[in-house]
Structure formats: C-alpha cells, structure tokens
Amino acid sequence: MDNFFTDNPDIQWHFNHLDLEDVVASLERNYTEAEQYDDAPLSYADALEGYRAVLEMMGAITAREIAPLAPEVDREGAHFENGKVIYAKGTQRAMDILAKSSLMGMMLPRKYNGLNFPGLLYSMAIEMVAQADASLMNLFSLQDIAQTIYEFGDDNLKDRYLPEFASGKITGAMILTEPDAGSDLQAVRLKAVEQPDGTWKLYGVKRFITNGCADVSLVLARSEEGTVDGRGLSMFLCEKCPELVIRRIEHKLGIHGSPTCELQFNGVPAVLVGQRRMGLIRYVMALMNGARVAVASQAVGIAQAAYEEALKYARKRVQFKRPIIEIPQVYDMLARMKSQIQVARAITYEASRLVDRRRMLERQLEEKPDAALRARLKEVSSWASVLTPIAKAYASEMAVRVTCDAIQIHGGAGYMREFNVERLARDARITTIYEGTTQLQVVGASVGITSGAFGNYLAQLGERGFRPELAQLASLARESREKLSSCVTFLKDFNDRTYSELVSRRLVDMACDALGVHLMLLQAERDPARTAAAEKFTRDALPRIRMQADYITSGDKLVIDKREELL
Amino acid sequence: MPLRIIVLAKQVPDTKNVTGEVMKPDGTVNRNALAAIFNPEDLNALEMGLELKERYGGEVIVITMGPPRAVEILKDSLCRGADRVILLSDRRFAASDTLATSYTIAQAIQTHLMPFDMVLCGRQAIDGDTAQVGPQVAEKLGIAQVTFADRVLAIEGECVRIRRDLGRAQEIVLARKPVLLTVPKSANSPRWPNARLLLKYRRARSAFEVEAEAKRQGRSVDDVVADLRKRGLFIETWGAEDINAELARVGISGSPTKVKKVENVVLAGRNLKLYSADDDGIRSLVTELVEERTFG
Numbered sequence: 001m002d003n004f005f006t007d008n009p010d011i012q013w014h015f016n017h018l019d020l021e022d023v024v025a026s027l028e029r030n031y032t033e034a035e036q037y038d039d040a041p042l043s044y045a046d047a048l049e050g051y052r053a054v055l056e057m058m059g060a061i062t063a064r065e066i067a068p069l070a071p072e073v074d075r076e077g078a079h080f081e082n083g084k085v086i087y088a089k090g091t092q093r094a095m096d097i098l099a100k101s102s103l104m105g106m107m108l109p110r111k112y113n114g115l116n117f118p119g120l121l122y123s124m125a126i127e128m129v130a131q132a133d134a135s136l137m138n139l140f141s142l143q144d145i146a147q148t149i150y151e152f153g154d155d156n157l158k159d160r161y162l163p164e165f166a167s168g169k170i171t172g173a174m175i176l177t178e179p180d181a182g183s184d185l186q187a188v189r190l191k192a193v194e195q196p197d198g199t200w201k202l203y204g205v206k207r208f209i210t211n212g213c214a215d216v217s218l219v220l221a222r223s224e225e226g227t228v229d230g231r232g233l234s235m236f237l238c239e240k241c242p243e244l245v246i247r248r249i250e251h252k253l254g255i256h257g258s259p260t261c262e263l264q265f266n267g268v269p270a271v272l273v274g275q276r277r278m279g280l281i282r283y284v285m286a287l288m289n290g291a292r293v294a295v296a297s298q299a300v301g302i303a304q305a306a307y308e309e310a311l312k313y314a315r316k317r318v319q320f321k322r323p324i325i326e327i328p329q330v331y332d333m334l335a336r337m338k339s340q341i342q343v344a345r346a347i348t349y350e351a352s353r354l355v356d357r358r359r360m361l362e363r364q365l366e367e368k369p370d371a372a373l374r375a376r377l378k379e380v381s382s383w384a385s386v387l388t389p390i391a392k393a394y395a396s397e398m399a400v401r402v403t404c405d406a407i408q409i410h411g412g413a414g415y416m417r418e419f420n421v422e423r424l425a426r427d428a429r430i431t432t433i434y435e436g437t438t439q440l441q442v443v444g445a446s447v448g449i450t451s452g453a454f455g456n457y458l459a460q461l462g463e464r465g466f467r468p469e470l471a472q473l474a475s476l477a478r479e480s481r482e483k484l485s486s487c488v489t490f491l492k493d494f495n496d497r498t499y500s501e502l503v504s505r506r507l508v509d510m511a512c513d514a515l516g517v518h519l520m521l522l523q524a525e526r527d528p529a530r531t532a533a534a535e536k537f538t539r540d541a542l543p544r545i546r547m548q549a550d551y552i553t554s555g556d557k558l559v560i561d562k563r564e565e566l567l
Numbered sequence: 568m569p570l571r572i573i574v575l576a577k578q579v580p581d582t583k584n585v586t587g588e589v590m591k592p593d594g595t596v597n598r599n600a601l602a603a604i605f606n607p608e609d610l611n612a613l614e615m616g617l618e619l620k621e622r623y624g625g626e627v628i629v630i631t632m633g634p635p636r637a638v639e640i641l642k643d644s645l646c647r648g649a650d651r652v653i654l655l656s657d658r659r660f661a662a663s664d665t666l667a668t669s670y671t672i673a674q675a676i677q678t679h680l681m682p683f684d685m686v687l688c689g690r691q692a693i694d695g696d697t698a699q700v701g702p703q704v705a706e707k708l709g710i711a712q713v714t715f716a717d718r719v720l721a722i723e724g725e726c727v728r729i730r731r732d733l734g735r736a737q738e739i740v741l742a743r744k745p746v747l748l749t750v751p752k753s754a755n756s757p758r759w760p761n762a763r764l765l766l767k768y769r770r771a772r773s774a775f776e777v778e779a780e781a782k783r784q785g786r787s788v789d790d791v792v793a794d795l796r797k798r799g800l801f802i803e804t805w806g807a808e809d810i811n812a813e814l815a816r817v818g819i820s821g822s823p824t825k826v827k828k829v830e831n832v833v834l835a836g837r838n839l840k841l842y843s844a845d846d847d848g849i850r851s852l853v854t855e856l857v858e859e860r861t862f863g
Contacts, residue, residue, distance in 0.1 A: 038798055039764075040766075050765075053765050053766070053769050065759075097759060100758055101759045102764075103762055115762055115766070
C-alpha cells in the first residue's frame with residue numbers, strides 16, 4: 001500500500017460519511033476562527049477538504065516512511081543506557097517527521113499551534129500510525145495528555161506546555177500504574193506532599209509507564225493522607241528532573257519501540273492539576289476514556305495491517321496447484337477478518353463521534369445554559385460512556401483474533417521473523433490489556449447496558465425505515481435488540497450479582513455484535529454497495545447472539561457452585 | 568546576515584510509474600500520459616534551502632517554469648515552508664530546450680530578484696536528465712557554480728564552504744557568493760509538508776486558476792484576486808513581458824536543440840575493481856600492474 005488513507009476503501013467510506021457538520025461548526029465557532037487564523041476553514045465543505053489533505057499526507061507518511069521502519073524498530077527496540085531511555089532509530093526518525101509536519105497536536109486549538117481537528121479525525125490518524133508501526137502509536141497518541149491539560153489545566157499550564165506538545169518539542173506520559181495498583185487504581189499509593197509555597201513533592205514508585213522518560217508527565221498520586229480510596233487521589237504535573245529516576249525498562253512481548261518504564265519518585269517537584277481529590281474520579285477517567293478510544297483505533301490499525309499481509313500472501317501462495325485464496329476455508333477466514341475489522345472500525349468511529357458530540361454539547365452549554373441542551377448532553381454522554389468501553393473491548397479482542405488468523409493463513413512462514421504477521425500478533429496482544437483490560441471494559445460497558453442506555457441507543461439506530469431489500473437484515477437487527485433486552489430483563493429479575501458478573505462478558509459480546517449488526521445495516525441503507533458486507537457480518541453474528549442469549553437466560557450457576565471442583 | 572535563496576524546481580512526469588503512450592513519435596515525452604511530480608532532486612535543493620534559512624535566517628523563493636499545472640509543485644513548496652513562489656508560464660515559453668529555459672529563468676532572476684545569495688537546483692531532472700539548466704543559469708547570471716553540492720558546511724563572510732559528493736570521493740570547495748549549487752539526492756531527506764501550512768496553502772491559486780475559482784465562489788475575478796492577495800494566497804505568475812524577455816530567445820524559437828533519433832542504449836558494464844586509498848591498496852594495485860605486465 002502506498003497510502004494508508006487513500007488506498008483503504010473502508011476509511012474512505014467513513015471519511016465520505018463523517019456526519020460532523022454540527023461538531024465542526026462548533027469547533028470552528030461558526031467559522032469565525034478563519035478571521036483570526038489563515039489555516040482555519042471557511043465552511044464545512046472547506047473543512048472537509050482540509051481534513052482530506054492532511055489525512056492524505058498522513059496516509060503517505062505512514063505508508064511510505066513509517067511502515068518500512070517498523071520491522072527494524074521491533075528488532076532494535078527502545079533501549080536503556082546509563083539511566084536514560086533511547087528510542088530505536090526508526091522511532092526517532094518517525095517522531096521527527098510527525099513533529100516537523102505539525103501532526104503532534106491534532107485536536108489542540110490553533111492558539112496552541114494545534115490543528116483543531118475533531119476527535120474522529122484523530123482516531124483515523126491513530127489507526128494509520130498503528131497500521132504502520134503499532135509501537136509508534138503509543139508515542140503519537142500521547143497527544144491525549146496535552147488534551148487533558150487543555151481540558152483541566154489552568155491557563156498558565158496551557159500556555160507553557162501546549163505549544164511545545166503540538167510542535168513535538170516535548171513528549172508526555174500518563175503515570176498511573178503501580179506495582180499494587182493496576183486495574184484497581186483506587187489503591188494508588190504514590191505520595192504527594194504539599195510544600196509551604198503551595199507546590200507539591202512526589203514520593204514512591206510507578207510501574208509499566210509508557211514513555212516514562214517523557215519531558216512532561218501527568219501523575220496520579222495520593223494527596224490526602226490517611227485516605228485509602230479514589231477520593232484521596234489528585235492529578236499532578238511534573239517535568240523530567242534528577243529526582244525522577246528511571247529504574248529500568250521492561251522487556252516485552254511486543255510494541256518494542258515503545259519504552260515501558262519503572263519510575264522512582266524521590267521528592268519530584270510537581271504542580272496540582274485542577275482540583276484536589278478529583279484526580280481519579282474526574283481527570284484520569286477522562287484521560288483514560290480518550291486513551292481507550294485511541295487503543296481501539298490502534299487495534300483496528302494493527303488488524304488492518306495483518307489483513308493486508310494475509311490477503312497478499314493468500315493470493316500468491318500456491319498449494320495443490322492453486323493460490324490458497326481459492327480454498328473456501330481460507331477465503332471465509334479472510335472474509336471474516338475483513339468483516340470484523342469493518343465492524344470494529346465502525347464502532348470505534350461511532351464512539352469517537354459521540355465523544356466529539358459530547359464535547360460540542362459541553363461547549364455549547366458553557367456558553368448558554370439550556371434545559372434541552374442539558375438533556376441532550378446527558379443522553380449523548382450516556383451513549384459515549386457505553387460505546388467507549390465497547391469499542392475498546394471489541395476492537396482489541398478482534399485484533400488479537402485477526403492477527404492470529406493472519407499467521408494461520410501464512411502457515412509455517414507466518415511463525416517466522418521474516419514475515420510481518422508474527423510482529424503484528426505480538427503487538428496486538430497488549431491492546432486487550434492496557435488502558436483497562438477487556439474484563440474492566442466489560443464492567444464499564446455492563447453499567448450502560450443494564451441501565452438501558454445502550455438499548456435506547458440501539459433503538460434509535462434501528463427503529464427507522466429501511467429500503468425493502470434490507471428487510472431481512474432489519475429484522476435480524478430487531479432480533480438482536482430483542483435478545484439483548486430479554487437478557488437485561490432476565491438478569492434484573494434473576495437478581496443475582498455474582499451470576500450477573502459471571503455472564504457479563506457474554507452480555508457485552510452480545511452488545512458488540514448487536515451494535516455491529518446495526519451499524520452495518522445503516523451503512524447498507526446509505527450505500528447499497530455495502531450490503532454484502534452487512535449481510536456477512538449479520539449472518540456471522542446472529543448465531544452468536546442467540547447462543548449467548550441462551551446461555552445468559554439459562555440461569556446456570558454451575559461454575560459458581562462448583563468452582564473449586566472445576567479449577 | 569539573512570540569505571535570499573532561490574530554488575529552481577521543475578514539475579516532471581513520474582517516470583517511476585510509466586504507463587501508456589509515454590513517448591511521442593518525435594522522440595519527446597508525452598507529458599499528459601504521466602502523473603506529474605516534483606522533480607525528486609529539486610526537493611533536495613528545496614530542503615537544503617529551507618535548512619539554510621533555519622540556520623542563517625532569510626527567505627526561500629521557489630521558481631518553476633512550466634505549463635499552468637506546474638503550480639502544483641509551487642503549492643507543495645509553500646506547504647514545506649517556502650516563503651515565496653513564482654510561476655514562469657507563457658504559451659511562448661513552450662517547447663523550450665535547456666538554453667531557452669536557462670535564459671528565461673536567468674532573465675526572471677535578473678529582472679526581479681536581485682540581489683540574491685544562492686541559487687539551488689536539483690542535480691538533474693528525471694525526464695530530460697541533461698543536468699544543464701542549473702549550470703547554464705549560473706553562466707548567464709555570471710556567478711560561480713558548484714555541482715553535486717551535498718552540504719553547505721559554512722558561510723564565511725562573502726564565501727560559502729561547500730562539500731561536493733563525487734561518488735567515491737568528496738571535495739570541499741570555497742565559492743564566492745552569489746553562487747549556484749546543484750544538489751544531489753545524497754544531500755538530505757526532504758521534509759514532508761507541514762499540516763498547518765497545508766491547511767493554509769491548499770487554497771493558494773495562480774493567475775490561471777482564479778477564473779475557475781471565481782466561478783466556484785460566484786464572485787468576480789478581481790474580488791477573488793484581491794482576497795487571495797490579502798491572504799497571501801495569490802501565486803505570482805510571470806510571462807515574457809514581465810521579465811523583459813527577448814521573444815527570439817524563449818520557447819521554440821530560442822531552442823536550437825533538435826531531437827534526431829531516440830534509441831535504447833544498453834551500457835555494457837566494464838570490469839571495475841576498487842582499491843582502498845591506503846598503503847595496502849596502493850601496494851596491491853602496483854603488484855597487479857606489474858603481474859599483468861602493464862608496467863615493466
């Protein structure tokens with residue numbers, strides 16, 4: 001592929017159906033930004049032209065410059081010498097290109113030298129970067145840190161750091177995890193001690209920190225002595241300094257280009273970001289939600305790369321006197337891979353779009369408090385908070401399956417270093433773990449599913465008129481909604497918390513499939529050329545949905561009752 | 568002291584992706600059959616110019632001569648950081664050979680862009696492969712020329728210290744300003760466009776494009792031009808009169824070159840042996856010359 005944007009028909013389809021007219025108008029203050037900045041768009045159509053120009057360039061940079069560096073970045077990896085982290089040569093070169101092209105502050109306002117793009121465009125960009133080199137995405141997407149400073153920091157912090165982030169002069173890190181606080185961030189112990197002058201000092205140890213060598217970091221720390229839960233945690237900003245010691249970097253299965261650091265804080269000077277006690281419950285949750293959509297995009301990019309490799313190989317590999325792509329088991333595998341990638345992309349973009357719309361409504365409400373707007377924000381917010389974990393869970397699990405299948409299609413060759421698919425499978429593996437494991441996403445998504453928010457969302461997608469040719473798909477979509485809602489009702493009546501937890505993964509898997517069925521149906525409604533893709537996914541998904549519904553509504557507590565016997 | 572750097576660029580057919588009827592019966596290239604790109608080594612020249620600007624301050628002016636669509640490489644130059652771009656385009660410039668081209672470019676520089684410090688151009692273009700225009704421009708401007716210049720090592724008062732890439736050797740030369748350099752691929756990796764500049768300059772238009780633009784916006788041409796000028800988006804376009812050109816010296820009438828015949832030449836590889844540039848290398852060369860009875 002010569003260009004990861006223009007050569008990918010699925011991304012092109014989404015770009016041609018962005019549906020962001022209201023979001024862009026609000027971001028551009030009804031196109032009055034253009035009076036102040038000569039790179040601001042004059043209209044929605046003009047904005048789209050600009051987005052296309054930038055994404056086309058990114059598509060070329062990622063395909064032609066970054067992708068060829070990825071195998072060597074994987075072999076060399078980031079290294080640790082004399083207490084310092086050194087990026088692999090290819091990583092450094094790629095970062096230099098992205099910085100020089102002003103692509104490190106895509107969502108930041110122009111005032112801070114950003115591009116003022118909607119999040120959905122940023123998701124597309126992340127996907128292309130990950131398709132080229134999954135590990136580079138971890139550095140590229142640290143833009144989310146600048147975004148968090150923008151949303152919650154004071155003007156002083158913003159003016160000081162944001163232009164530097166946007167120009168790529170500095171990199172960031174989000175420092176959350178500790179040896180005893182992984183999924184359970186409420187257990188964070190890193191101590192923040194207030195100084196007489198109002199600044200803070202940080203003491204303790206952090207682990208598994210992506211790009212822990214960053215110039216500027218956001219740190220979650222315990223500011224309230226004697227507290228034990230999330231309400232005693234605040235968010236701090238610190239700079240690289242002698243008191244912040246990198247102890248080591250990890251040797252990982254994949255994403256070798258991304259340095260993962262263990263850090264020791266020996267009284268690191270820091271400033272408070274936002275309000276005390278809001279660190280975890282407000283700021284880190286916002287940061288993590290952004291990062292979760294980003295990981296979903298990363299997963300889609302890796303899977304796309306694996307699919308391209310598998311397709312190319314299956315076309316050229318001849319066995320039994322024919323290219324293996326002519327073998328039904330092989331082409332069905334490829335068709336399923338592609339269909340799952342399409343659905344993961346559709347879900348991820350939809351989640352991004354909802355987050356964009358939520359931000360828009362928040363901006364509008366700040367300007368003009370209004371009851372109808374507030375109600376709309378509440379609704380969109382509830383949808384964004386359920387689609388975010390769903391996108392992360394679905395896309396990452398999909399990437400693990402698809403990269404695994406890509407190896408399978410290569411046979412023995414795929415197991416070897418000479419081909420890219422083994423790297424892609426190693427890189428994909430982290431996506432179901434970091435920024436919250438799939439199991440944590442399931443916990444998050446279950447809330448929105450059992451509350452009915454997700455059901456409402458699906459209903460407004462599916463309860464509308466469709467072309468007569470789509471009658472069967474529309475009725476299968478209705479079936480998926482009904483099955484999901486019958487499971488939700490069953491669990492409510494069954495009223496057994498342990499059982500609900502036990503089957504929550506099945507419930508979320510069902511929700512992902514049902515959402516995929518709906519989004520593909522809508523694509524087919526807008527574009528008849530998408531009908532076969534919608535049919536493929538729906539026919540694969542419905543049997544799974546029925547199976548999960550059977551299981552969930554069985555009320556079978558075997559695993560709970562006989563756990564010890566079974567383990 | 569800030570530098571005025573002029574970069575000469577050419578839009579060329581993408582000879583890497585050759586399709587269809589590329590050669591016309593008269594042996595010249597059918598430009599319409601091929602995608603048009605920025606001549607690769609001209610991008611190296613532009614990059615050198617931009618890096619010099621970053622080091623010493625000043626401005627980078629890109630000139631191209633070509634048909635109206637050559638404006639694309641000028642827009643690209645703006646997106647990579649050029650300060651000013653000029654399109655030399657006139658029907659009467661058509662079918663220029665290297666002599667007429669270098670006359671036209673030198674004339675444009677002498678008429679409007681004096682004084683300057685450096686002219687940078689790619690070593691050669693991938694279509695004609697002559698490598699003549701740069702040196703001829705230097706001759707016409709009466710300035711020093713340094714070909715195969717892959718590094719500007721320093722600017723020392725009125726002199727420029729330049730490294731030449733001669734394949735198996737490097738040569739360091741000192742040239743008095745103003746100087747023309749031809750830049751090979753080995754000089755640097757050209758930067759990509761900058762997203763913010765891209766968002767601005769994608770709307771730049773040359774004189775040839777304003778009519779269509781006016782129609783698209785439903786406004787008068789004058790309005791559109793005034794608006795483009797105000798926003799720094801109007802691309803200067805110069806024709807024969809603008810540069811006081813003698814009509815006999817431009818275009819086909821100024822071009823003595825005739826293509827007689829085009830043939831496919833396969834270069835036979837000669838036996839090449841490399842010796843290292845040290846005592847051992849010299850020893851083995853002498854030994855071989857003696858053994859082969861070339862000596863003695």
